[in-house]
Amino acid sequence: MNTALLLVVLVAVAYGAAHIAFQWLGRRLLIVSGAEYLLLGILLGPSVSGLVSAESLRSFLPFMTLALGWMGAMVGMRLYLPGMVRLRGVFYRVAFAQSMITLIGVTAASLIMFRGLFGVTADYALVPSLVLGAIATCSAQDAVQFIIARLGRSSVVVRQMEVAVGMDSVIGIITVGVVLCFNHVAAPTLPRSPTPVEWMVISGALGVIGGMLFHLFLGEERDPDRLFISLGGAIVFMTGAATFLQLSPILPGMLMGVILVNTSRNRQEIEDALHRVERPLYFVLLLCGGALWTPGRSAWLIPVVGFLVARWFFKVAGARIAARLNGMLPVLGANWGRALLGQGGIALAIGFNYLSENNAYFPNIVFTAAVASVLLTDAFSARLMRHAVDASPWKRASGETAVVAAAGPTDPGLPVDSVEQA
Numbered sequence: 001m002n003t004a005l006l007l008v009v010l011v012a013v014a015y016g017a018a019h020i021a022f023q024w025l026g027r028r029l030l031i032v033s034g035a036e037y038l039l040l041g042i043l044l045g046p047s048v049s050g051l052v053s054a055e056s057l058r059s060f061l062p063f064m065t066l067a068l069g070w071m072g073a074m075v076g077m078r079l080y081l082p083g084m085v086r087l088r089g090v091f092y093r094v095a096f097a098q099s100m101i102t103l104i105g106v107t108a109a110s111l112i113m114f115r116g117l118f119g120v121t122a123d124y125a126l127v128p129s130l131v132l133g134a135i136a137t138c139s140a141q142d143a144v145q146f147i148i149a150r151l152g153r154s155s156v157v158v159r160q161m162e163v164a165v166g167m168d169s170v171i172g173i174i175t176v177g178v179v180l181c182f183n184h185v186a187a188p189t190l191p192r193s194p195t196p197v198e199w200m201v202i203s204g205a206l207g208v209i210g211g212m213l214f215h216l217f218l219g220e221e222r223d224p225d226r227l228f229i230s231l232g233g234a235i236v237f238m239t240g241a242a243t244f245l246q247l248s249p250i251l252p253g254m255l256m257g258v259i260l261v262n263t264s265r266n267r268q269e270i271e272d273a274l275h276r277v278e279r280p281l282y283f284v285l286l287l288c289g290g291a292l293w294t295p296g297r298s299a300w301l302i303p304v305v306g307f308l309v310a311r312w313f314f315k316v317a318g319a320r321i322a323a324r325l326n327g328m329l330p331v332l333g334a335n336w337g338r339a340l341l342g343q344g345g346i347a348l349a350i351g352f353n354y355l356s357e358n359n360a361y362f363p364n365i366v367f368t369a370a371v372a373s374v375l376l377t378d379a380f381s382a383r384l385m386r387h388a389v390d391a392s393p394w395k396r397a398s399g400e401t402a403v404v405a406a407a408g409p410t411d412p413g414l415p416v417d418s419v420e421q422a
Contacts, residue, residue, distance in 0.1 A: 037283050038348070038374060041290020052291050060288050061356065062240075067281040068349050069239035069253035073231075074278050075141075075169045075346065076207075076257020077271050091160055094322045095167035098337065099137050101318030102311070103171060107133030109310040113303045114362065127183050128362040131354045134175035135370050136311040138350065139168045140342030143381035147389065156331055157392040161339050161385055164319075169346045170254070176350045177203055177251030185246060185359045203247045207255025210238040214256070215263050222266050227273040248353050250346075282345045289352050293371055300365045307369040308376070315340050332392055339388035342381020343374045 044052045110132040114125035144158075144165045153159050181199035194202065214234045221227055238256060239249040257274075261267045319337025323329040351370025355363045377384075 036379075037286040038290040038371060038378075041287040042293050042371075043290075044287075045291030045293060047294050057288060057291055060284075062243075064285050064288050064352065065239050065243050065249055065356075066236060067285040068353055069235045069242070069249040070274065070278060070281050071285075071345055071349050072173060072250035072253025073235060073257035073260075074274055075166075075173065076254040076259075077261045077267070077274060078166055079170070079258050080261050080267070082262075087159075087163070090326050090328060091163045092167070094160060094319075094326050094328055094332075095164040096171075097322030097325060098164060098315075098318040098340070099167050099171045101321060102168075102314045103133045103137045103175060105133075105314035105318065106136035106307065106310045109314075110303070110307060113306045117299060117302060118362075120361075124361055127179060128354075128360070128366050130179045131176055131350065131366050132307055132369055134172040134179070135343075135347045135350050135366070135373070136307065136314070137168050137175070138172040138344060138347040139165045139340040140344030140378065140381035141165055141169060141346070142344060143342050143385050146382045147385045150386075151389065155389065157333075157336065157389050160328070160332055160336070161388070164340055165344075168340065172346060172350055173248075173250050173254050176353060177248040180246070180248045180353075180357060183357075183359055199245075199247065202245065203242065203251055204255060206238050206241055206247070207252030208259065210234050210252065211256040211259025211263070214260060222269050224269065224273060227266075227269055228276065231270065231273050246358065250349055250353060285345070285348065285352065289348060289367075290371065292352075292355065293367065294364055295368060300368055303362075303365050304369045304372050308373060311373065312341060333388065335391065336388045339385040341384055342377045343370070344378065344381065348374050 043049055045057070046052065046054050107129045110129035111122065111125050114120060114129060115122060118125075144162050147158055148162065151158050153162070178200060181203060182196040184194075184196065184199050186193040214230065217230070221230070234256070235253065238252050242249040242252050260270050264270060316335065316337040319332075319340060320329065320334055323332045323336065348370050351367045354360050355367040357363065360366075
């Protein structure tokens with residue numbers, strides 16, 4: 001198929017899906033659309049039908065890299081600090097604890113599987129294990145937005161889910177960014193290759209510089225078209241630099257979003273400009289990512305199934321332990337962690353980011369695990385969250401009433417209700 005024609009078809013399908021299927025299915029049926037486009041990409045790719053050749057897919061790699069940076073920027077735009085500090089600290093403690101339990105648990109389980117199945121050393125198996133842990137940590141952002149649109153943020157259970165999903169994305173992005181810095185290929189053209197810590201500083205500097213430059217030149221701009229073009233140029237520059245340096249473009253994108261949302265007076269206009277093409281870019285990433293999928297040459301079924309089981313166990317158990325340690329179990333319910341089982345776009349973005357790395361270990365297995373988890377959980381993620389809300393004994397209680405009852409009035413921070421007033 002002609003590359004230009006394929007690009008037109010992909011963009012047309014993505015825009016149609018974003019504005020029709022995604023919105024209608026999500027609002028009416030609580031179905032997060034996306035997994036079907038991933039499946040379509042698998043069927044069209046060279047591993048199944050071969051309708052889309054590998055050469056055509058490689059020509060779309062810069063476009064998919066742009067999608068990674070764009071998705072990272074959307075995560076950063078949700079980290080508005082003045083709103084975050086008005087939320088009680090117990091929400092962040094619960095979210096952070098369940099994220100870290102999932103990250104550590106799935107990483108340890110994956111490390112054992114890689115060493116047992118393939119006989120590699122612990123150092124060799126640690127990198128793909130950490131990436132699988134980062135993927136497992138991520139939860140579906142779109143699903144919680146659908147629940148908020150239906151139920152609002154007044155319920156403490158909904159608010160905890162929103163904070164947990166945001167924390168999952170941040171920890172997953174930071175983890176994969178740090179892993180790629182430590183696993184970076186030495187630069188032979190330089191007299192001294194940067195250390196992993198220096199690569200981390202460079203990775204962070206890309207996002208900070210991109211956010212600062214955009215703020216200096218267009219921080220007060222409110223015209224939607226100019227904002228969109230400028231944002232696109234800034235993210236293209238940032239992701240291009242990160243890709244050239246073999247760093248994760250998702251982490252600089254997130255840092256850029258954090259700077260923009262906290263320093264610009266027109267943050268709502270910037271968020272609208274980013275959101276305008278977020279879903280189309282995500283659907284293109286799904287289609288192309290699915291087409292790039294290959295099962296791998298070695299035994300991959302056991303580690304993929306093991307990953308799915310480990311993620312389910314540590315998500316549910318970690319959420320329960322985190323709630324119990326912070327006195328929130330009576331409010332959230334014993335099985336509220338099931339609401340976080342949906343994967344979402346960041347998980348696939350991390351898997352694709354690792355797949356495109358030159359120094360990746362077991363990249364096909366890691367990407368297959370991300371693809372399988374998205375296919376199995378994406379469509380039902382919003383319903384899982386709705387069931388978790390319905391199962392909570394405090395599902396209709398406000399954050400003020402429920403959190404004070406569970407954690408006590410001495411817990412630092414302001415009540416959830418004050419966030420809605422801010």
